[in-house]
Amino acid sequence: MPVLNSIAAYADEMKTWRRHLHAHPELEFDCHETAAFVAERLREFGVDEIHEGIATSGLVAIINGQGEGGTIGLRADMDALPMPETTGLDYASTVEGAMHACGHDGHTTMLLGAAKYLAETRRFSGRVALIFQPAEEGGGGAGVMVEEGIMDTFGIDQVFALHNVPDIELGHFYTTPGPIMAAVDEFHIDIQGRGGHGAYPHETSDPVVAAVSIAQALQTILSRNHDARQEAVVSVTQIHTGSTDNVIPDTAYLNGTVRTFEPEVQDMIIRRMQQIVAGQAASFDVEATLRYEKGYPATVNNADKVAFAASVAREISGEDAVEDNQGKEMGAEDFAYMLNARPGAYLFVGQGPGAGLHNPNYNFNDDVSPVGASFFARLVETAQPV
Template sequence: MPVINRIAGFAEEMAAWRRHLHQMPELRFDCHKTAAFVVERVREFGITEIHEGIATSGVVAMIDGQGPGDVIGLRADMDALPMEETGTPDWKSRVPGAMHACGHDGHTAMLLGAAKYLAETRNFSGRVALIFQPAEENGGGAEVMVNEGVLDRFGVSQVYALHNGPNLPEGHFFTTPGPIMAAADEFRFHVTGQGGHGAMPHETRDPVVAACGIVQAIQTIVSRNNSALDDLVISVTQIHTGSADNVIPDTAFINGTVRSFVPHVRDMAERRLAEIVAGQAQSYGVTAELSYVRGYPPTVNHAEGASFAADVAAEVVGAEAVEPAMKREMGAEDFAYMLQARPGAYLFLGQGPGAGLHQTDYDFNDAVAPVGASFFARLVERAQPSTKKVA
């Protein structure tokens, strides 16, 4: 079964929704205008049970099927990124310093497309929970929704989500059982020494040299403390210090990220960071204060959910366009919290060549929206088949 004809029929409408949302990006939990747009659309579709203000600006809309059954959750994230858009589409962001650089506008449009079709046909049993979530990029909106009891409140038994994949073949699906995305932690530390004249470094305790030594030593965690069979990435992404070429400063700031999949590797990386920072600081005669913050956990697909989702995707695009055992990625995703609470799966939908995620000239490919919406719709119809014939 290819892309659903009815959904293909309102592809232009989905593109219009998406481009409207692209012009009005909102950050973190402040997705109120986006949420209002979503609510307006689902009401137009004839959906009457709509719950607003979840996790500040999240929305859950419920669609009843034909007869009793389970509740399946479909999630789309709504938030944008604090970036200035450099691309020049007619629908370019109108909000300075914010843009949809990760395609959440497209995710929202795809779920709205599925919602319109499901509300029209209701060719399924039980109920569908349409989950429109804020704060995926920063803030863990999925965790907040779970902690607020969304999955329990609406009786969700399984949950699924899609993410677009730039530079993956257009219209192809990718997923895998087990871990699909990594845990993401943040570390930062301030090095404090004693500054002075650049011509007399012997009279200082130089935090710049100490910071460089610490950063170099951190690289040994992956190469010498971790098994090559366990995925681990540690990246130092910021070093800030100094103000003039002839002044040795008093302080330096270092920031970075740790990506891993399994608890013992995560624990080891945190422990070794603390040991290296403290030991290196002492050796340079400076002090260093480390802060380590654990972020999103690994996104772990349930084997049955991933297999089922891959089968559904094959119905929509053909088995040759589905990769059911993709290599896991070191990026992170807060949908992990929902998969910790319920079975289900996370998938990528290829959108063809173009700028990558989080790049200032990125734009979602509207051509794949009917594919994603059809996947969501068929997922519901397959997971919860109707026991009644629909005229």
């Protein structure tokens, strides 16, 4: 079964929605105008319930099917990124310093398309809970929605989400059972030395040399303390210190990211970071403080739900267009919180050639919207048949 005819019939309408959203991006939890636009469309479709103001600007809409049954959750993220847009499109961002550079405008549109179809046809039992979430790019909006009780309040049994991928063939899907995306943490290291004249380093406690040494030593965690058969990343991404050529500064700062899948690997990295920072500080006669901040947990798919979702994707795009054992990625996703709360699956869908995610020239391909909407709709109809 290819793209559903009913959904294909309003592809142009979905394009209009998506381009409106693209022109009006909002950041993190401040997605109020986006949520209002979504709610207005949902009322037009005749959904049964709309619950607004969850996680500040998120919402959950309920569509009742025919007869008793479970509740399947479908999630779309709504927030944009704090970056300028350089596409030159006639519907480019009208908000300075904000851009839909990750396709959340498209994710929202796909779920709206599925909502319209499901509200019209209702060829399913039980209920579908449409989850429109803020703050995926920062703030963990999915986690906040879970903490505010959406899974229990709406009786959600299972939950699914899609993310677009540039440079993967249009309409092709991929996913994997078990861990699919990594836990993401960040670290901050503040070094306090004793500055002075660059010509007299013996009178100082140089934080610059300490910062460089700490950055190098952190790389030994994976090369010498970590089992190479387990995926992990430790990256120092910032070093800030100094102001001119002949002054040794008082302070230095390092920042970076850690990506892991197993809690024991995460714990080992934290322990070794603490030891390295303390040891290097002592060796260079400076004070150094590590602040380690745990972020989104690993995104872990349920194996049975992956098999089910992949079978639905094959109905839409064909047997050869779905890879259901693609393997792990080191990116991160706050849908992890929803998968920790309920079994489900996270899938990627290709959108054809184009600029990559988080690129100022990125643009969601509107041809993907009917594919994603059909996938969501058939998930519901197949999981909860009448």
